[in-house]
Amino acid sequence: MAIPLLTPNFIKYWVFQALLFMASLGSSSQAPHEVSQLYQFSYPTAVEDLISLSNGCLLLGTSTSNTLYYIDPEALFPSAQFITSFPGSDELTAFVTLPDGRYAVAGSTTIPPTPRGYTHIYVFTVDTEVTIGNVTMELLLEVPYTGRIDGMTTLPKYPHMILAADTIGGRILRINTAVGNGVSVAFEHATLKPSDQRNSTAKGIKGLEVKDDHLYFTNEAQGIFGRFPIDENGNSTGDVEILARLDEEVYGYGTSYGGFSFDSEGNAFIAAPPTSLHKITPTGVQGVFAGGVDSMFLEPTSAIVSNNGKAIYVSTAGKNTGYPFTGGQLLRVQVES
Ligand SMILES: *[C@@H]1O[C@H](CO)[C@@H](O)[C@H](O)[C@H]1NC(C)=O
Numbered sequence: 001m002a003i004p005l006l007t008p009n010f011i012k013y014w015v016f017q018a019l020l021f022m023a024s025l026g027s028s029s030q031a032p033h034e035v036s037q038l039y040q041f042s043y044p045t046a047v048e049d050l051i052s053l054s055n056g057c058l059l060l061g062t063s064t065s066n067t068l069y070y071i072d073p074e075a076l077f078p079s080a081q082f083i084t085s086f087p088g089s090d091e092l093t094a095f096v097t098l099p100d101g102r103y104a105v106a107g108s109t110t111i112p113p114t115p116r117g118y119t120h121i122y123v124f125t126v127d128t129e130v131t132i133g134n135v136t137m138e139l140l141l142e143v144p145y146t147g148r149i150d151g152m153t154t155l156p157k158y159p160h161m162i163l164a165a166d167t168i169g170g171r172i173l174r175i176n177t178a179v180g181n182g183v184s185v186a187f188e189h190a191t192l193k194p195s196d197q198r199n200s201t202a203k204g205i206k207g208l209e210v211k212d213d214h215l216y217f218t219n220e221a222q223g224i225f226g227r228f229p230i231d232e233n234g235n236s237t238g239d240v241e242i243l244a245r246l247d248e249e250v251y252g253y254g255t256s257y258g259g260f261s262f263d264s265e266g267n268a269f270i271a272a273p274p275t276s277l278h279k280i281t282p283t284g285v286q287g288v289f290a291g292g293v294d295s296m297f298l299e300p301t302s303a304i305v306s307n308n309g310k311a312i313y314v315s316t317a318g319k320n321t322g323y324p325f326t327g328g329q330l331l332r333v334q335v336e337s
């Protein structure tokens, strides 16, 4: 093992880890939540996002292919089953649940990753009762001038309307899946942009969720978790509110925010690569909920609260630095410790 450089940030980071560890000894309520690996893909498959079906099983999309995987997380030996692929895309980046048993996934082409390219949105159903995993395509949408969508949610009053995050352009798009071609820009804002607009691979928004008249987002490049008040059509009606920031002196150099999910009490669980899952309460109190240095987490990408609220499922990209390289994972974090 290489000897790490003792930079001030590095030292602060380890001091923080030591304090966390001592805190965990001092109080059982601070104990890390139990994490188990349900499945690991082989390298270089990297899981990018996941969604829970009505039967509790999960769909996984990867940033390395257009393949859709299905996993029963409650199985004795969970295993990823290939169920379909979506022609025209090289990666699947974001899922959302639509009404009437439908789901949508965004797919983009990685070569060339241009902001002026277009993203596909595939609307489909999945059989969870008779022929398990039988996918039926219902609709294919093209979103122009959008290199990559990293986060989708729906409007509570119009649940067939998707709000989608243009992660390179820094815009919130409104996509009408009922008419099949209605794409418009809901709004844009400086806090939604990647830091470097000229870099077509730099990413801004990594997660998007609507809750109680607000649109919540994470911004990877800017290290922020915030929200906008919105109206029933998804237009913003007020200024942004930053709820939490990623202080690298506290959480470690290179920590960033990925996808997230709310529990029924309004706590946000955010994938925080390279090694953690953060929890942010409705009042903005942030902490490491699971993982940390030397944990099982290998570059978490997204997180969802299970249908029964007892677990959080985390997708990871795996590791392509150091040795050995590893594929992406599906992890389960126990909610009650
Ligand atoms: C899959 O679903 C479609 C549409 O519901 C149906 O027509 C088809 O027969 C199903 N395939 C299998 C193998 O059950």
Ligand SMILES: *[C@@H]1O[C@H](CO)[C@@H](O)[C@H](O)[C@H]1NC(C)=O
Binding pocket: 199, 200, 201, 202, 203
């Ligand atoms: C663009 O951003 C990506 C991701 O942040 C980074 O890895 C890459 O080095 C950047 N490229 C340039 C030319 O700045």
Ligand SMILES: *[C@@H]1O[C@H](CO)[C@@H](O)[C@H](O)[C@H]1NC(C)=O
Binding pocket: 233, 235
């Ligand atoms: C709000 O959204 C609707 C689309 O549903 C649009 O027609 C309207 O112009 C928007 N209003 C404002 C004030 O931006």
